[in-house]
Amino acid sequence: MPILDGFLNALTLYNLLFCFIGCVLGTLVGILPGLGPSASIAIILPFSVYLDPTGSIIMMAGVCYGAMYGGSTTSILVNIPGESASVVSTFDGFQMTRQGRGGEALWIAAVGSFIAGTFGVIGTCLLGPELAKFAIKFGPPEYTGLLFFSLTMLVSLSGASLIKGIVAGILGIFLSSVGIDPLTGAPRLNYGLVGLTRGFEIVPVVVGLFGIGEILSSAEAGVQQIFQGKLGRMMPRGSELRRGLFAALRGTILGFPLGLIPGMVTALSTFMSYDVEKKISKHPERFGKGAIEGLAGPEAANNATAQAGFIPLLSLGIPTAPSMAIMLAAFMLYGLQPGPQLFLQHGSMVWTVIASMYIGNVMLLVLNLPLVGLWARISLIPYRFLAPFILAVCLIGAYSPRCTMFDVWVALAFGILGYYMNKNKWPVAPMILGLILGPIFEISLRQSISMGTLSGGIISLFLSRPVSVVFIALAVIALVISFVFLKRLPKEALEDDSKK
Amino acid sequence: MAVKKRELIEGAVVFGIGLMTLIEGVRLTVYKDAHSVEDIVGPGRYLIFLSVFIMLVGAIFFVSEFRSTKEKNVEAGNPSALSKTLPIIFALVVYIVLLYLIGYLGSTLVFFILMHRVMGFKSWTANIAVSAGIALALYGLFVMFLGMIFPRGILFS
Numbered sequence: 001m002p003i004l005d006g007f008l009n010a011l012t013l014y015n016l017l018f019c020f021i022g023c024v025l026g027t028l029v030g031i032l033p034g035l036g037p038s039a040s041i042a043i044i045l046p047f048s049v050y051l052d053p054t055g056s057i058i059m060m061a062g063v064c065y066g067a068m069y070g071g072s073t074t075s076i077l078v079n080i081p082g083e084s085a086s087v088v089s090t091f092d093g094f095q096m097t098r099q100g101r102g103g104e105a106l107w108i109a110a111v112g113s114f115i116a117g118t119f120g121v122i123g124t125c126l127l128g129p130e131l132a133k134f135a136i137k138f139g140p141p142e143y144t145g146l147l148f149f150s151l152t153m154l155v156s157l158s159g160a161s162l163i164k165g166i167v168a169g170i171l172g173i174f175l176s177s178v179g180i181d182p183l184t185g186a187p188r189l190n191y192g193l194v195g196l197t198r199g200f201e202i203v204p205v206v207v208g209l210f211g212i213g214e215i216l217s218s219a220e221a222g223v224q225q226i227f228q229g230k231l232g233r234m235m236p237r238g239s240e241l242r243r244g245l246f247a248a249l250r251g252t253i254l255g256f257p258l259g260l261i262p263g264m265v266t267a268l269s270t271f272m273s274y275d276v277e278k279k280i281s282k283h284p285e286r287f288g289k290g291a292i293e294g295l296a297g298p299e300a301a302n303n304a305t306a307q308a309g310f311i312p313l314l315s316l317g318i319p320t321a322p323s324m325a326i327m328l329a330a331f332m333l334y335g336l337q338p339g340p341q342l343f344l345q346h347g348s349m350v351w352t353v354i355a356s357m358y359i360g361n362v363m364l365l366v367l368n369l370p371l372v373g374l375w376a377r378i379s380l381i382p383y384r385f386l387a388p389f390i391l392a393v394c395l396i397g398a399y400s401p402r403c404t405m406f407d408v409w410v411a412l413a414f415g416i417l418g419y420y421m422n423k424n425k426w427p428v429a430p431m432i433l434g435l436i437l438g439p440i441f442e443i444s445l446r447q448s449i450s451m452g453t454l455s456g457g458i459i460s461l462f463l464s465r466p467v468s469v470v471f472i473a474l475a476v477i478a479l480v481i482s483f484v485f486l487k488r489l490p491k492e493a494l495e496d497d498s499k500k
Numbered sequence: 501m502a503v504k505k506r507e508l509i510e511g512a513v514v515f516g517i518g519l520m521t522l523i524e525g526v527r528l529t530v531y532k533d534a535h536s537v538e539d540i541v542g543p544g545r546y547l548i549f550l551s552v553f554i555m556l557v558g559a560i561f562f563v564s565e566f567r568s569t570k571e572k573n574v575e576a577g578n579p580s581a582l583s584k585t586l587p588i589i590f591a592l593v594v595y596i597v598l599l600y601l602i603g604y605l606g607s608t609l610v611f612f613i614l615m616h617r618v619m620g621f622k623s624w625t626a627n628i629a630v631s632a633g634i635a636l637a638l639y640g641l642f643v644m645f646l647g648m649i650f651p652r653g654i655l656f657s
Contacts, residue, residue, distance in 0.1 A: 029646075163564060167514055167557050174521060174554060181528075181543035188543055189524050212592070219588055220581040384619035388612050389634065391592065396642055403649060405599065412592050419585065424506070442546060450540045 003125050006351030010359050015058050018051065019356050022059035023363045026066020030082055031074055037083070037306070037323040040067035045330060053334040054349050058356040060330055061310075064323055065360050068306060069113060069368060072299060076105045077378045078226065078390055080211040080397075084202050084267040085302045087432050088274045090210055092287065092294030097226060099290050102376035103234035108241075108292055109299045110368050112248035116300040117361030119252045120307030124354055138261050140451060141462050143444035145471030146261075147437055150268055152475045153275040155482040157429040165430045168421075172434020173441070175200050182443050195406035202435060204398035208411035209428050211394040213418020215387050220423070226379040226386070234372050240292050247277055247293035248300035255301030259308025266305050267436050271429075273301035279481060307357065314342060314350055504565065511562030518554030521547050587618040603653030604643060608635040 009015065022044070029040040040063045051059070071082025076093035089109065096105035138146075151169070158165020178189040179199025190196035236244055254276060255269040277297040278287045287294045306323070313324045317337065336342065342350055368375075378386070398411030421428055452458030462468050525547030591614040598607035612631035621627045642648045 163557065163561050167561055170550075170554055170557055171514070171517065174517060174550060177521075177547065177550060181546075183539045184543050186528060186543040188528055188547060189521070216585045216588060219584045222584070384616065384621060387588075387619060388615035391588075391615065392595075392608060392611060392634075392638060395592070395595065396638070396648070399650070400648060405596070405651065408596055408599070412589075412596065415592075416589065423581075424510075446539055446541045446546060453540050 002347060002351045003355060005348065006353075006355035007359075009054070009348065009352040010058070010355040015055060015352065015356060016359070018055040018059040019062045019360050020363055022062020022064075023066040023360055023367060025059075026063035026068075027070040027073075027364070027368070028066075029063070030067030030070025037064040037067040040064070041323055041326045041330075045326060053336060054352055056334070057327070057330060057349075057353050058360075060327060061353060061357050062360040062363070064306065064327075065113075065117070065303070065357070065364055068302060069110065069364055072109045072113075072302075073106065073375055076109060076295070077102055077375060078211075078386070079214045080390060080394060081206050082397075084206060084265070084432070084436055085270055085305075087206060087210070087267060087429070088270040088298040089295055091274065091429065092289070092291050095288065095290040096292070096295065097376070097379045100230065100232045100379075101290065102379045103231060103372050104236040104240070104292070105295055106372045106375055107235045107369065108244040108248070108296045110365055110372070112244065112251065112296040112300040113303040114361050114365045115245070115248045116252040116255065116303035117307055117358060119249075120256060120304050121354060121358040121361075123256050123308065124311055134260075138467070139465070140444045140447035141465045141468040142471070143440065144448045145462070145465075145468030145475075147441040147444060149471045149475040149478065150272065150437055151433075151441070152478040152482065153271050153433060154430045155479060157271075157275070157433060158427050160425065161427070164425070165427045168427055169430035169434040172431040172436075173438040174434075175205070175431075176435050176438025177442065182439060183446055195404070195409075198402070198404070198406070200410060200435065201401050201407055202432075203401045204407040204411040205414050205435060206432060207394045207397045208414030209418035209421070209432065211390060211397075212411060212415025213422055213428070215391055216415060216419035217422045218383060219387070220419075223383055225382055231373075231376055231380070234376065236292060244292040244296040247273075247297040250276065251297035251300030251302075252304040254297075255304030256308045258301075259305035260311055265436055265440065266302060266309075269301040269305040270298035271433055273297040275478075279478075303361075310354070310357065314353075317342075504568070507565040508562060511558055511565055514558030514561060515555050516558075518551045518556075518558055521551035521554055525549075525551055588615070591615050591618060599651050599653075601653050601655055604650035605635060605639050606653070608638055 010019070025044060026037070026040050030037070041060050044060060044063050067082070068085070071086040072089050072093070075081045075086040075089035077097055079090050079094040081087045081090055093105045093109065096102060154165055154169040155162060158168075176199075178196055180186070180197065181188055187197050235241075251269075251273040254273050258269045258272070259266075274287075274294055274297060277291075277293040278284045281287065281291070281293060283291075309324045310327075313327060317328070331337070331342075336346060336349075394415075395408050395411060398407045399405070401407065418428060420426075421431075448461065449458055452461035455461055462472065525544045527544070528547065529542060529544030591611060594614060595607055595611035598610055601607075609631055612634055613627055616627045616631060621630075643650060
């Protein structure tokens with residue numbers, strides 16, 4: 001089997017060393033807000049040209065995974081998502097830290113990612129190219145159906161007030177439309193301001209709403225430390241462990257097929273996984289208050305989506321995410337053209353890279369599990385030292401994606417907004433969801449309408465596409481279930497106790 | 501009543517954002533750029549479609565809060581809360597303004613000194629020493645190691 005040859009090559013000292021370097025660098029860079037896998041790989045890319053192709057690609061794959069894990073670490077420990085895919089980890093991960101269970105949160109995040117990576121490699125070997133051929137048949141109507149289904153998550157993310165959640169979500173979509181029209185290039189909602197012409201970048205908004213907003217809320221509440229008292233176990237046990245592991249498996253199954261779809265936002269799989277976990281849980285009122293499933297599922301989904309993203313890249317030459325686009329650039333730097341021929345002409349290298357992804361997952365587990373206790377102790381650092389550091393890093397994180405001071409002001413403005421929303425029980429998650437999904441929903445909807453108008457009817461276009469019909473039907477079912485679920489639970493159960 | 505007033509204002513603001521979006525959508529629909537390429541929907545109609553939703557949910561929120569007679573479990577304006585958060589916001593504004601004027605290292609040093617003071621650090625000597633150490637560490641990490649390019653400061657360029 002070619003994968004066995006891949007493992008033999010990947011387990012050489014030379015390739016293991018580069019995998020290790022990639023994992024460590026990726027984790028260190030990923031911890032910094034605003035620097036996710038894309039930025040991490042881009043930073044490493046110039047140095048990698050001095051290495052041989054296989055070693056270089058292995059290192060960059062390690063950087064990608066390391067950055068994802070690093071981003072989750074800050075989400076869990078200090079409520080600052082490193083990138084949009086880590087936002088969901090703050091919902092329950094940070095609450096676990098506040099309860100002295102930061103060690104358990106980091107442990108399940110690492111193990112969940114490992115489970116997703118393991119199944120991802122198996123999926124890549126068995127199904128890879130065939131799944132990729134199906135996924136590229138996704139057209140605008142299929143995307144519209146999928147995103148419409150995704151927007152139904154606004155209901156479950158709304159918490160106690162459904163109307164506030166929907167308002168926040170629609171305002172998120174509004175914020176995503178500021179800047180340049182994606183299809184025509186017409187400036188809109190910029191009112192002559194150069195900064196607004198570029199639109200709102202997701203990272204400054206996220207670090208503002210979550211990072212700066214949280215610091216302001218904690219200052220008002222007079223918080224001395226994120227957690228005061230004795231830290232709990234570093235590893236979940238019993239029913240917590242079982243629930244976490246099963247949630248990780250479900251997240252993997254959900255995230256893997258989504259990662260195959262070109263243009264699919266990685267964060268979407270994390271929101272979907274969270275939504276699924278909440279809907280199937282017997283005690284959904286625990287979500288947002290430290291439910292381990294609310295962390296394990298999205299973490300696994302994130303990793304599975306990232307793993308699956310390599311399949312269209314390697315087999316079809318199609319990058320499914322910004323980090324994959326940079327990987328594609330790396331391949332082309334070495335004169336390697338990803339696509340169907342890559343497996344034929346450079347099969348040994350490809351299978352070595354796939355095997356090293358799994359080894360990278362193992363390395364991350366081995367590297368980070370012993371450090372869980374050390375990381376968890378960050379929650380014991382007095383806030384008078386931690387808060388200024390977090391704020392400074394937040395502003396750097398806001399600046400880093402586009403190197404513009406406008407984004408720093410955006411982070412501050414959204415920090416104040418986040419503080420206001422926390423104080424007045426407005427849910428923040430729907431706004432982020434709207435901001436993330438808004439642009440691709442608009443593009444796919446407008447393209448679908450154009451296609452429908454030219455082909456004899458918009459509705460008939462959607463009805464003629466089985467995938468879009470399925471997603472729209474799922475959206476309706478999800479809405480019905482969500483409304484029934486909301487009616488059954490008392491409002492107090494939906495409120496976020498952590499803000500009291 | 502102060503709580504209800506705030507929520508009515510929130511509803512009005514949301515409705516206002518919808519109205520603003522509607523005006524922009526109408527502008528883009530009516531005043532088309534002769535040289536631009538357009539799809540069938542166009543840049544304006546999508547905004548009009550979105551604005552309808554925003555005004556609708558804003559109106560529903562406004563009406564539901566207006567008709568609500570339940571007690572709200574929210575603090576209605578706590579002046580002492582602002583005394584804790586305003587200094588932090590002030591320090592952040594000073595940091596960002598100083599980034600323009602004196603560049604990254606100096607502004608980061610000033611920011612940490614201000615923030616440590618706000619968070620209750622009494623000793624000036626220790627404050628300056630710790631702040632200088634952290635500022636240098638962040639400078640070394642982000643500027644020298646990661647190669648980020650921050651503003652050099654108008655006064656030093």
